[in-house]
Each structure stands twice: as structure tokens, then as C-alpha cells.
Amino acid sequence: MEMPSRQLIPTLMPEWTPSSHQSYKTADDSASPPITPTSQVSSFDSSLSQMKPTYSTIIEENIDTILDRIRPFVKKITASEQNKKTINQYTLGASAGSGQFGHVRKAYSSTLNKVVAIKIILKKPWNAQQYSMNQVMRQIQLWKSKGKITKNMSGNEAMRLMNIGKCRWEIYAVSRLRDSVHVVRLIECLDSPFSESIWIVSDWCNLGELQWKRDNYGDILPQWQRLVPFKCSVSTFSKKILRDMTKGLQYLHSQGCIHRDIKPSNILLDGIENVAKISDFGCCIFTPQLLPFKSANFEECFQRELNKIVGTPAFIAPELCHLGNSKRDFVTDGFKLDIWSLGVTLYCLLYNELPFSGDNEFDTYHKIMEAPLSLKVNGSTLNDLIIKRLLEKDATLRIGIQDLTKIILPDPMDQPEHPKDIDQDILSKIKPTRSEGPVRRFFGKLITKKSKKKTLENVKDNSFGSANSKATAPVYIDADSQEEAFSSTVLRSSPNSSDYCSSLEEEAVQVTDFLNTFCDSKGSANILHVKNDKRNTEMKVEKSDSSSHSSFKVPTPIKALIRLKNSPVENRNKSYDNRFSDGLTSPSKKSAKEKHRVYNPEPKKLAHSGNIINFKAYINSADKDRQEMVEDVRTYLNFADNGQA
Numbered sequence: 001m002e003m004p005s006r007q008l009i010p011t012l013m014p015e016w017t018p019s020s021h022q023s024y025k026t027a028d029d030s031a032s033p034p035i036t037p038t039s040q041v042s043s044f045d046s047s048l049s050q051m052k053p054t055y056s057t058i059i060e061e062n063i064d065t066i067l068d069r070i071r072p073f074v075k076k077i078t079a080s081e082q083n084k085k086t087i088n089q090y091t092l093g094a095s096a097g098s099g100q101f102g103h104v105r106k107a108y109s110s111t112l113n114k115v116v117a118i119k120i121i122l123k124k125p126w127n128a129q130q131y132s133m134n135q136v137m138r139q140i141q142l143w144k145s146k147g148k149i150t151k152n153m154s155g156n157e158a159m160r161l162m163n164i165g166k167c168r169w170e171i172y173a174v175s176r177l178r179d180s181v182h183v184v185r186l187i188e189c190l191d192s193p194f195s196e197s198i199w200i201v202s203d204w205c206n207l208g209e210l211q212w213k214r215d216n217y218g219d220i221l222p223q224w225q226r227l228v229p230f231k232c233s234v235s236t237f238s239k240k241i242l243r244d245m246t247k248g249l250q251y252l253h254s255q256g257c258i259h260r261d262i263k264p265s266n267i268l269l270d271g272i273e274n275v276a277k278i279s280d281f282g283c284c285i286f287t288p289q290l291l292p293f294k295s296a297n298f299e300e301c302f303q304r305e306l307n308k309i310v311g312t313p314a315f316i317a318p319e320l321c322h323l324g325n326s327k328r329d330f331v332t333d334g335f336k337l338d339i340w341s342l343g344v345t346l347y348c349l350l351y352n353e354l355p356f357s358g359d360n361e362f363d364t365y366h367k368i369m370e371a372p373l374s375l376k377v378n379g380s381t382l383n384d385l386i387i388k389r390l391l392e393k394d395a396t397l398r399i400g401i402q403d404l405t406k407i408i409l410p411d412p413m414d415q416p417e418h419p420k421d422i423d424q425d426i427l428s429k430i431k432p433t434r435s436e437g438p439v440r441r442f443f444g445k446l447i448t449k450k451s452k453k454k455t456l457e458n459v460k461d462n463s464f465g466s467a468n469s470k471a472t473a474p475v476y477i478d479a480d481s482q483e484e485a486f487s488s489t490v491l492r493s494s495p496n497s498s499d500y501c502s503s504l505e506e507e508a509v510q511v512t513d514f515l516n517t518f519c520d521s522k523g524s525a526n527i528l529h530v531k532n533d534k535r536n537t538e539m540k541v542e543k544s545d546s547s548s549h550s551s552f553k554v555p556t557p558i559k560a561l562i563r564l565k566n567s568p569v570e571n572r573n574k575s576y577d578n579r580f581s582d583g584l585t586s587p588s589k590k591s592a593k594e595k596h597r598v599y600n601p602e603p604k605k606l607a608h609s610g611n612i613i614n615f616k617a618y619i620n621s622a623d624k625d626r627q628e629m630v631e632d633v634r635t636y637l638n639f640a641d642n643g644q645a
């Protein structure tokens with residue numbers, strides 16, 4: 001009797017399953033009807049004819065380059081037990097946890113003689129929500145239009161191929177990132193035409209993912225103590241994570257890689273090597289300059305990709321939160337996205353809560369863009385570095401990885417013998433980089449004046465705003481807090497920073513329609529694809545660029561100046577913050593006037609600058625207890641009139 005031939009399942013290496021892009025019908029596939037471009041996606045026809053290339057289509061066009069790169073890492077499954085206790089040279093152990101795409105098991109490698117982690121990813125996603133119907137149909141359309149498939153293909157089969165493509169990209173990424181102790185190192189991958197899963201083997205991180213939630217703010221988690229055995233505190237542990245992640249991101253930067261999903265659950269702790277490592281590169285992209293792909297439109301596609309919302313909402317940078325309310329792209333430096341997410345992660349460690357968390361995803365985005373953190377500035381070096389420089393809403397002023405690396409002088413061994421000898425040139429380079437116009441210079445002087453005063457009043461205060469930064473050497477965050485003395489220039493916020501200009505009058509964001517895989521040439525439709533990250537109850541999102549318009553308010557210098565102090569605007573912000581934390585009505589639903597009325601119960605000392613016509617009369621009418629601010633306003637007017645501060 002003739003044995004029925006075994007079904008071949010597409011693999012990472014297409015040559016293992018000849019014509020793997022053809023239709024492979026399996027028993028469960030037959031349950032889902034084939035999707036044919038003509039019958040089910042007629043509404044897409046017109047846009048398909050105008051499809052523009054995207055970052056992902058360029059990756060697909062360069063699949064041969066990707067396959068060449070990953071081939072040495074992909075091994076055939078040669079031996080596996082039915083009960084899945086072993087696979088090739090690996091003896092499988094306990095489960096380490098599950099993510100959206102698969103689950104991870106501890107395993108022992110008899111060839112390496114060590115414990116490893118194996119991520120097992122089902123080729124056909126177990127979670128059908130992972131890919132939207134639109135995405136799947138468009139992908140089938142694309143393959144058809146490029147002649148990669150000739151017959152109809154079921155949705156299940158398409159999803160499987162898409163999933164395998166996603167795995168290839170992740171493996172490609174990690175295969176390029178194997179030279180840093182701060183990135184979870186790929187060992188190899190296992191696959192075969194008979195395997196329903198792809199097995200990705202990497203270094204084992206024995207302390208698991210970074211934990212931050214604790215019952216009480218001051219609690220020290222056992223995991224933290226194992227990573228920082230001596231003098232472990234919230235602050236020392238956070239410094240350790242800051243230092244390791246800075247090194248990790250610096251490495252990614254050197255390789256042109258933007259992670260796009262930095263968050264605690266993607267940071268794994270290795271208590272043997274004693275380091276925190278970055279993991280999960282499923283969302284990452286590389287800059288075109290560092291990819292060996294050829295495409296005339298690559299730079300443009302990269303820019304468009306950078307402006308898609310990808311990642312986990314609570315960790316997404318403000319420049320990505322405009323949600324289709326603007327025609328322009330807000331993200332120009334993708335590496336700053338990771339800096340922001342690192343800032344959010346460190347904030348979680350320090351404060352035992354997320355800095356921006358809304359009733360729903362859009363509320364969260366609104367808060368990320370609008371809610372100020374200025375009240376969290378407290379003069380502590382580490383805290384203020386995170387609040388003022390990593391969580392700077394204006395990406396152009398947010399600290400870059402190079403500057404962060406310069407100020408995070410890692411271990412005593414790396415420190416120069418005489419910190420004061422550090423080149424002043426370096427110090428000047430770590431200032432916010434925007435060019436200094438006269439107004440900016442004025443504010444610089446003003447802040448300087450204020451901070452000097454403050455420093456005299458309170459010598460213990462390591463304030464970021466200290467003026468005489470010229471002579472201040474950078475500081476080692478490892479030093480005792482009393483000895484800390486960051487270069488104040490590094491920590492100084494600029495007048496353009498969010499603390500100064502966050503506008504409460506912005507309208508609630510609008511979301512247009514979505515399309516992920518393609519953009520038609522008329523504009524961009526988008527797909528919002530929400531995934532549930534089970535472990536952290538953080539929602540992961542992928543979304544493409546957006547097209548409608550935004551009403552960005554430009555703050556006048558006088559507004560900014562008034563906001564410097566405990567001004568009405570700031571009072572309003574405070575009560576606005578409280579309102580947020582009470583978890584009551586979303587402010588995005590209210591007009592600016594309503595917000596003002598509802599959230600500002602305190603009597604106003606100074607009118608909002610927007611209503612002021614005659615500043616001189618305004619100054620003369622101000623209360624005595626506001627003299628200092630009035631002095632500032634006077635100085636400003638003097639500057640405006642005479643060009644002098």
C-alpha cells in the first residue's frame with residue numbers, strides 16, 4: 001500500500017520546501033476559504049494599482065540578502081521526541097513564560113554544556129487577531145501582483161507565510177546584533193518542513209524580565225537584589241539599569257538599529273554575567289545606510305516607517321502620538337524613540353507607576369503629549385536626568401544616546417582619574433543642541449540667575465537648573481547622591497521643553513482609517529493593529545503613518561516665562577494632573593475652556609498671558625508675592641525692548 005506523503009510546511013529557508021510560496025493545503029487550512037483578490041478585495045483594486053513601496057515591501061524584495069545572512073544560523077531539526085522533551089541537542093526544561101508570538105522554555109544544550117532559552121513560535125499564529133483581515137488580504141494581493149503566488153491562497157496559509165517572514169526579520173536583526181553583552185545573543189534556530197514551529201535558541205537570562213511593580217514604593221524586589229547584591233536600593237538598581245541600557249542602546253545605534261519596543265518586559269536580567277540585556281527585536285528597524293538593500297526609495301520608506309506607531313502605548317514617544325493629526329512627520333531621529341521608552345522604563349522603576357496612563361489608548365497618547373512631568377523634578381541627579389532629559393517631550397531637545405553615554409560614566413574602572421580634567425568641549429556638546437537665538441539666550445541667562453539663587457539657598461540641592469555649569473564636571477551616577485554633581489548643562493531644560501510649552505488647548509486626537517502594509521500614492525490610509533501583551537497588560541500597537549492635520553500651538557516666550565513659576569497655567573496643570581490620577585473623565589473630551597473651569601479651583605494670581613494686551617499695566621497690577629516673577633517679566637520686556645537681559 002502506498003504511504004500518504006507528509007505535508008510540507010513552509011520553512012525559514014525556502015529551499016527546504018521547494019516553491020514554498022505556493023499553496024500548501026493542510027487539513028485545517030481547508031476550513032478557511034481561499035481569499036481571491038477578485039472576489040473579496042475589489043474595494044482595494046484602485047489603491048493597489050497606486051501602491052507605493054514601504055519599508056516592509058523593500059525587506060521582502062531583498063529576501064535573498066536576508067536569507068544569506070540567516071542561513072548559517074538555521075539548522076534542520078534532525079531529532080525530536082514526540083513528547084517534546086528533546087529537540088536536536090537540547091533537553092527541554094521548564095517554561096519561562098509566554099509572549100504574543102510563542103512561548104519560551106529553558107533548555108540544556110549538550111554541545112554548549114550550558115542552559116539556553118528556546119522561543120517556540122507556531123508558524124501559523126495561534127492568535128488570529130495578530131494579523132488584521134486587511135493586512136492578510138493586502139499581502140496576498142501583493143504576492144499575486146509580484147507573481148510570487150499563482151493560485152488562490154487561504155487566509156491561514158497567508159498568515160503562516162507572513163509569520164515566517166516576521167521571524168526571518170527578527171532572526172536577521174539579532175544575527176546582526178551578536179557583539180554586545182547588552183543584547184540577548186542568538187545562538188541558532190531550528191526548523192524543518194515537518195515542524196509546525198520555529199525554534200529560536202538564545203542565551204539564557206536567569207533572572208527573567210525586568211520587574212518594576214512592587215507593593216510599596218520602597219520595596220526592593222528579590223530580582224533586583226540578585227543583580228545588585230550590595231547596597232541595593234531603588235536608586236542604585238535604577239542606575240544599574242540606566243547604565244546597562246545606555247550601553248545596549250549605544251550598541252544598537254552603532255549598528256543602525258532602532259528597537260521601537262523598549263519596555264521592562266523586553267529587558268532581561270542575567271545574574272551570572274550581571275547585566276541587563278535588550279531582547280525581542282520583532283519591531284526593530286535598521287537605518288537604510290546600514291542595510292545592504294538596494295532600493296531607490298529606501299530613505300523615504302524608512303522615514304515613513306519611523307512615523308508609524310509601533311510598540312507599546314504607554315512607552316511610545318510623544319512625537320508618535322499625533323495619530324494622524326498632522327500632514328508632517330514628527331519623527332526625524334528614530335533613536336530618540338528608544339531614549340524616551342527607556343525614560344518611561346526608568347520612571348517605572350523610580351516611581352512604581354507608569355508616567356502616562358490613560359483610561360484608554362488614546363487617552364494615554366493624549367497624556368504622553370500633554371501632561372507635564374515638571375512636578376517630578378526634585379533636584380536628584382538621577383531623577384532629573386530621567387525627567388528632564390530622557391522624558392523631554394521635544395525630541396530635538398531630548399538627550400541623544402551619544403550624550404547619554406558621555407554622562408553615564410560606567411564603572412569606577414572607566415572613570416578618568418581626574419574627572420575635572422574632562423574636556424570642556426565634551427561638556428558643551430551635551431547641551432541641548434538647538435541653535436541659540438536671542439530669546440533662547442535670554443532664557444538661558446534667566447534660568448542661570450534663578451538657579452544661582454536657588455543653589456545659594458539650598459546647597460544640598462543638586463538642581464539641574466544650576467547656572468554656572470561651565471565649571472561643573474560630569475558626574476558618575478554611581479557616586480553617593482551627596483557627591484553627585486552632574487554637569488548642570490546636561491540637565492538643564494530649555495524653554496522649548498515640554499515643561500514650558502505643553503499646550504492644554506490642543507484638541508483631542510483623531511484617528512483616521514488604517515492600512516499597514518501599503519500606502520497608496522494619494523495619501524495614507526492606516527491600520528491600527530492592537531495586540532495584547534498578556535504578561536504586562538500593556539497593549540502593543542502597530543500603526544502606519546497618518547494624514548490629517550494638527551493644530552499645534554506655539555507658545556509665546558511670555559507664556560513660557562509665566563509657566564516657569566507657580567503660574568495659573570501651572571496650577572491648572574496640577575489640578576489637571578490630579579484629575580488624571582483620579583481616573584475620572586478623560587480631559588480629551590473637554591474643551592480647553594471647560595478644562596480651565598473644571599480643573600482650576602484655585603483663585604488666579606495672574607491672568608493667562610494669552611489675555612494680556614498691556615504687559616506693563618499687568619506688571620504694575622501684580623500682587624507683591626509675585627514680585628519675583630514680575631521681575632522676570634520686566635527683564636523679559638527689557639530684553640524685548642532693548643535686546644538686553
Ligand SMILES: Nc1ncnc2c1ncn2[C@@H]1O[C@H](COP(=O)(O)OP(=O)(O)OP(=O)(O)O)[C@@H](O)[C@H]1O
Binds near residue numbers: 202535
Ligand atoms: N533569553 C531568555 N532567558 C530567560 N527568559 C526568557 C528569555 N527570553 C524570554 N524569556 C522569558 O519568556 C517570556 C516570554 O518571552 P517572549 O520574548 O515570548 O515574550 P515577550 O517579550 O512578551 O514577547 P512579545 O513582546 O513578542 O509578546 C518573557 O517574559 C521572559 O520572562
